[in-house]
Amino acid sequence: MxxxxxxxxxxxxxxxxxxxxxxxxxxAGLARRARIVMLAADGMANTRISEVVGVSVPTVLTWRSRxxxxxxxxxxxxxxxxxxxxxxxxxxxxxxxxxxx
Numbered sequence: 227m228x229x230x231x232x233x234x235x236x237x238x239x240x241x242x243x244x245x246x247x248x249x250x251x252x253x254a255g256l257a258r259r260a261r262i263v264m265l266a267a268d269g270m271a272n273t274r275i276s277e278v279v280g281v282s283v284p285t286v287l288t289w290r291s292r293x294x295x296x297x298x299x300x301x302x303x304x305x306x307x308x309x310x311x312x313x314x315x316x317x318x319x320x321x322x323x324x325x326x327x
Contacts, residue, residue: 232269233290236297240267243298259301262289 235243246252246260258279265275266286276283292300 229269229271230266230290233263233266233293235263235267239298240264255303256301259289262286263293263301266290266293 243260243264246257247264249257252260258281262275262279262281262285265278266272270278272283272286272290275286279286289301294300
């Protein structure tokens, strides 16, 4: 089986990715993306990364590609189209995201 080449990290990115992985306040999605990139940089196969992280192979390929194209900025969430979801915790009522029984 042919393995993809190890992902080459940009200068200083290894420290920042490690910081994200150790952070207790980083969003879970961002930490997962950082883990994917770090494992790819270690030379792990995409299929193995997908098994270890619990995502699909296309997801691994997406984050490898976005890191190659944009560096650490490529791992951030991009704005999505449509009206944003909103929950007003102050009045205890849910808007747009709650299912009432």
